[in-house]
Amino acid sequence: MNKENQESGSISRRTLIKGTGAMLGAAAFAKAMAPLTEWASHQSMDEFLQQHYRELDEEEMQKVLRRLEEETRRDYGVEVTITDHKPEKGVKFGYALNLSICVGCRKCAQACHRENNHDRASGNSYIQVLEMKKGSLDLENGTVNYSGPVPKKDAFYMPVQCQQCDAPPCVDVCPVEATWKEPDGIVAVDYNWCIGCRYCEAACPYHARRFNWAKPQIPAEDINPAQSYLSNRLRPQGVMEKCTYCLHRTREGRLPACLEACPTGARVFGNVLDPKSEIRWVLENKRVFVLKEELGTKPSFFYFFDE
Amino acid sequence: MNKDSVATAPRHMGGSHLSNYPRFLWRMLVMATEGNWLFYAWMIVLTAVALVGANAWAVQVTQGMGVTHMTDHVSWGLYIANFTFMVGLAAGGVMMVIPAYLYHDKDMHDIVIIGELLAIAAIIMCIAFVVVDLGRPDRFWHLIPGIGKFNFPISMLTWDVIVLNGYLLLNLHICGYLLYHRYLGKQPHPRWYVPFVFISIAWAISIHTVTAFLYQGLGGRPFWNTALLAPRFLTSAFVSGPAFIILALEAIRYLSKYKVGDGAIRILVNIMRITILINLLMLISEIFTEFYTGGSHTASAKYLYFGLHGYNALVPWIWTSIALSLSATIVLLSPKVTEHPQLLITACILAFAAIWIEKGMGLIIPGFIPSTLHEMVEYLPNSLEWRVTAGIWAMGLMIYTLAIRIAMPIFSGEVSLEKDQHPHV
Numbered sequence: 001m002n003k004e005n006q007e008s009g010s011i012s013r014r015t016l017i018k019g020t021g022a023m024l025g026a027a028a029f030a031k032a033m034a035p036l037t038e039w040a041s042h043q044s045m046d047e048f049l050q051q052h053y054r055e056l057d058e059e060e061m062q063k064v065l066r067r068l069e070e071e072t073r074r075d076y077g078v079e080v081t082i083t084d085h086k087p088e089k090g091v092k093f094g095y096a097l098n099l100s101i102c103v104g105c106r107k108c109a110q111a112c113h114r115e116n117n118h119d120r121a122s123g124n125s126y127i128q129v130l131e132m133k134k135g136s137l138d139l140e141n142g143t144v145n146y147s148g149p150v151p152k153k154d155a156f157y158m159p160v161q162c163q164q165c166d167a168p169p170c171v172d173v174c175p176v177e178a179t180w181k182e183p184d185g186i187v188a189v190d191y192n193w194c195i196g197c198r199y200c201e202a203a204c205p206y207h208a209r210r211f212n213w214a215k216p217q218i219p220a221e222d223i224n225p226a227q228s229y230l231s232n233r234l235r236p237q238g239v240m241e242k243c244t245y246c247l248h249r250t251r252e253g254r255l256p257a258c259l260e261a262c263p264t265g266a267r268v269f270g271n272v273l274d275p276k277s278e279i280r281w282v283l284e285n286k287r288v289f290v291l292k293e294e295l296g297t298k299p300s301f302f303y304f305f306d307e
Numbered sequence: 308m309n310k311d312s313v314a315t316a317p318r319h320m321g322g323s324h325l326s327n328y329p330r331f332l333w334r335m336l337v338m339a340t341e342g343n344w345l346f347y348a349w350m351i352v353l354t355a356v357a358l359v360g361a362n363a364w365a366v367q368v369t370q371g372m373g374v375t376h377m378t379d380h381v382s383w384g385l386y387i388a389n390f391t392f393m394v395g396l397a398a399g400g401v402m403m404v405i406p407a408y409l410y411h412d413k414d415m416h417d418i419v420i421i422g423e424l425l426a427i428a429a430i431i432m433c434i435a436f437v438v439v440d441l442g443r444p445d446r447f448w449h450l451i452p453g454i455g456k457f458n459f460p461i462s463m464l465t466w467d468v469i470v471l472n473g474y475l476l477l478n479l480h481i482c483g484y485l486l487y488h489r490y491l492g493k494q495p496h497p498r499w500y501v502p503f504v505f506i507s508i509a510w511a512i513s514i515h516t517v518t519a520f521l522y523q524g525l526g527g528r529p530f531w532n533t534a535l536l537a538p539r540f541l542t543s544a545f546v547s548g549p550a551f552i553i554l555a556l557e558a559i560r561y562l563s564k565y566k567v568g569d570g571a572i573r574i575l576v577n578i579m580r581i582t583i584l585i586n587l588l589m590l591i592s593e594i595f596t597e598f599y600t601g602g603s604h605t606a607s608a609k610y611l612y613f614g615l616h617g618y619n620a621l622v623p624w625i626w627t628s629i630a631l632s633l634s635a636t637i638v639l640l641s642p643k644v645t646e647h648p649q650l651l652i653t654a655c656i657l658a659f660a661a662i663w664i665e666k667g668m669g670l671i672i673p674g675f676i677p678s679t680l681h682e683m684v685e686y687l688p689n690s691l692e693w694r695v696t697a698g699i700w701a702m703g704l705m706i707y708t709l710a711i712r713i714a715m716p717i718f719s720g721e722v723s724l725e726k727d728q729h730p731h732v
Contacts, residue, residue: 033362039369144682174458193449196446197442199462202675203525205527205679238372238441
């Protein structure tokens with residue numbers, strides 16, 4: 001075809017070397033990628049093709065839930081019930097925290113850890129408690145790494161979790177709409193749609209989001225079996241997760257786990273659209289403030305001090 | 308090289324594209340596997356490094372990204388740092404295109420394809436750096452408009468997907484069209500590539516602006532949340548881009564028989580002389596604003612330049628970058644630099660390394676330190692991240708080497724359809 005090929009002898013040897021090189025290269029590539037092909041063989045086609053949460057109809061959703069329950073049985077050896085809790089009409093959740101009586105015991109963070117089936121070894125939780133110096137609300141003067149008996153004399157304590165912003169930067173930045181604002185104010189994540197780019201984690205001003213750096217490990221007996229698709233079901237590897245105000249509880253009319261665990265009653269949760277709710281009373285009668293108000297994120301999480 | 312050229316190539320007398328285009332593709336494939344011992348050695352080394360990287364990535368996908376040193380506090384690391392830098396390199400190639408097409412510089416016009424090919428290799432590397440940063444690369448299809456969910460125009464990342472892929476397609480079309488026509492021995496028709504060249508000039512600016520906007524628009528990250536970010540991205544891209552191209556041109560001069568006009572190199576040096584100074588000016592402006600104002604939003608800058616609360620992992624990096632930048636400036640401003648290739652090569656290596664640190668680790672990591680709740684968690688990449696990164700660099704250099712290896716003989720007329728059909732004439 002071209003001039004090299006017309007000179008036989010040395011060229012056929014060259015072609016042979018090229019062919020051998022190409023084969024060696026292909027073999028080496030297959031070897032290098034071996035872990036990936038092994039991994040891919042464990043992925044289910046149904047999961048790969050699953051549509052976005054908000055595209056699934058009732059029947060498809062049920063199929064997905066049964067598949068996820070089956071996968072949990074297979075991977076963790078435990079029977080769980082996964083429900084798809086929907087928001088109720090006329091409900092907008094609000095949360096308020098009384099900084100005057102929070103003692104910094106971190107019981108809320110521990111309750112979150114158990115309730116939401118966090119990876120045990122990492123000790124992960126959606127709540128971080130800051131020990132702040134009295135006289136400053138600048139987070140620069142706070143620390144999460146405090147120890148010893150609490151409360152300390154010159155400190156106050158500020159638990160921070162997802163603020164369920166009304167103008168959430170994490171939702172804006174997501175390239176695939178894997179996270180969105182629900183009608184009751186909760187910012188949800190579809191763990192089966194998230195691509196794991198972690199842009200939302202960079203965008204969140206409250207360190208509210210967590211990434212699943214590996215598949216969560218929990219002993220079967222420690223797993224909370226009452227699970228919901230958008231909240232505390234066992235998350236897949238490589239996706240984002242966050243506080244959902246325990247929607248699997250709160251959408252059933254119960255209180256978030258962090259609130260129930262609080263020994264001082266510093267936490268107030270409820271429907272801000274209900275004029276008789278406690279949260280409404282707090283918002284109307286206390287001088288509440290929100291974290292980093294200047295960023296315009298419009299949190300649904302409020303802090304206040306007793307007079 | 309790309310289907311686009313087939314679709315848009317004009318009909319002309321003699322020979323059909325149906326037979327010529329496959330022949331052209333085949334010829335490129337043959338050229339890509341031919342070379343002297345240095346070429347083979349270089350390609351084998353790059354292949355080996357790329358395979359090591361591919362293996363490291365396969366391990367990362369299998370076991371989860373916990374095998375890297377990234378954390379919930381520093382959630383982007385070496386990959387996104389390199390991605391950001393590579394976008395700059397891709398945009399930097401436009402500094403050849405502007406003199407060649409807007410100012411009709413003859414020397415530059417002869418070799419402008421070197422810059423356009425760089426854009427192709429760099430964009431492919433960018434895409435690779437984003438893919439290896441994904442926790443779920445298997446869900447990549449969620450990003451495809453139509454089948455997935457594309458959060459356009461709100462998410463800046465969707466803008467980035469559009470501009471990066473658009474820039475890749477534009478350059479593939481321009482290079483593919485020109486190479487095919489040179490191979491056919493036909494005069495390329497300006498109608499089929501000049502408009503695309505002009506679009507690509509504006510597009511080059513857009514890729515780096517949009518990439519800066521990814522960071523710049525985050526109110527929760529004061530270190531990035533500055534209007535200076537996009538202009539500084541562009542300025543530094545117009546340092547690193549020309550620096551890399553000069554190195555490539557010098558390599559072509561030394562290692563092959565193809566001519567590279569002094570005029571082209573002189574223009575690139577003159578561009579760098581200005582952009583490197585503007586970049587330093589912007590650095591001063593940034594440092595002044597941070598430190599004269601003070602307050603807690605200065606924490607990241609304090610951490611980067613001097614260390615904060617005893618944490619100082621990035622301090623040696625950033626001062627190395629500043630020292631390299633200043634040295635490169637001094638060498639570049641010396642009138643002798645265009646007369647002594649060794650001096651020029653040194654200056655370009657210094658400048659390139661300076662920007663790689665500044666627009667890489669020096670930009671991405673301090674955005675996360677301290678965290679939004681002012682926790683101090685440091686980050687330095689681990690060996691797996693370095694392996695994946697080296698693998699992508701090797702892949703990019705392979706693509707660029709092959710592209711130049713193919714383009715130069717076709718552009719010099721050494722390889723053409725005519726000669727392939729009548730080898731003994």
